[in-house]
Amino acid sequence: MPTKTALVTGASSGIGEATALKLQSLGYTVYGAARRLDRLEKLGDRGIRPLAMDVTDDDSMRAGVERIVAEAGRIDVLVNNAGYGSYGSIEDVPLDEARRQFDVNVFGALRLTQLVLPHMREQRAGTVVNITSMGGKIYTPLGGWYHGTKFALEALSDCLRLEAKPFGIDVVVIEPGGIATEWGGIAADKLEESSGSGPYAAQAAAVASSLRSEANAKRNSPPSVIADAIGKAVTARRPKTRYATGFGAKPLIGLRRIVPDRAFDTLISRAIGMPR
Secondary structure, three states: OOOOEEEEOOOOOHHHHHHHHHHHHOOOEEEEEEOOHHHHHHHHHOOOEEEEOOOOOHHHHHHHHHHHHHHHOOOOEEEEOOOOOOOOOOOOOOHHHHHHHHHHHHHHHHHHHHHHHHHHHHHOOEEEEEEOOHHHOOOOOOOHHHHHHHHHHHHHHHHHHHHHHHHOEEEEEEEEOEEOOOHHHHHHHHHHHHHOOOOOHHHHHHHHHHHHOHHHHHHOEOHHHHHHHHHHHHHOOOOOOEEEEOEOHHHHHHHHHHOOHHHHHHHHHHHHOOOO
16 A cells, blocks of 8 residues: 655644644655744754645745655645634725735635645545634634634535535534733734724734633643544544544533623633733
């Protein structure tokens, strides 16, 4: 049997880096993709094949997929992990930034999936893993554009799962909770840039403080928790459609299912320390 091959985007740090190493430990030939090759040197030293790829650049994605097929002859797993959080009030965030977040978090993932699917269909096998978030099931103030991307990726994944099933392709959604990565700091920086002054300033201060909270950071799970879930999914004969894991993911998603909207509004606002 040929060695199975995996492509992991956003592999330069955090969840992507941990996932690339996990899949390698399971026997996969792993291509780790990121915009900057220099940030992949660490993975390259450990046998991961570095791949320069920008998920907002179609030529870049085409070239990456063509290289993998030429070298490995197949693609068995695609992990769409590249993404970021850009917070700010819906009113304040410039539409160019809102579009960029959708381009990276949604359109980049789905375009890369479009490029990989023909090869998986030809193999009659493959797994597409989309990293969403518990933020694809719950919502927080000043996170509208970010949550919009994750809700969208959840829905698209459900539709794709139905479409790909007849070809032997599994589609899996991973819903991380709080994970110890750079994500919170980046989201807080974007938030202060867009809504740090003006009518939403008090809300922005509360949310940014929550995003940077050392107490929350200490409770966050390591990226390896997500990598382990992905490892289980891609090696299962019949993987679950969703894996909610990491700090807070299961309880908050479960709470959202049973608590009415306005009650959830109150709970989230109090948890973040939103001004009344």
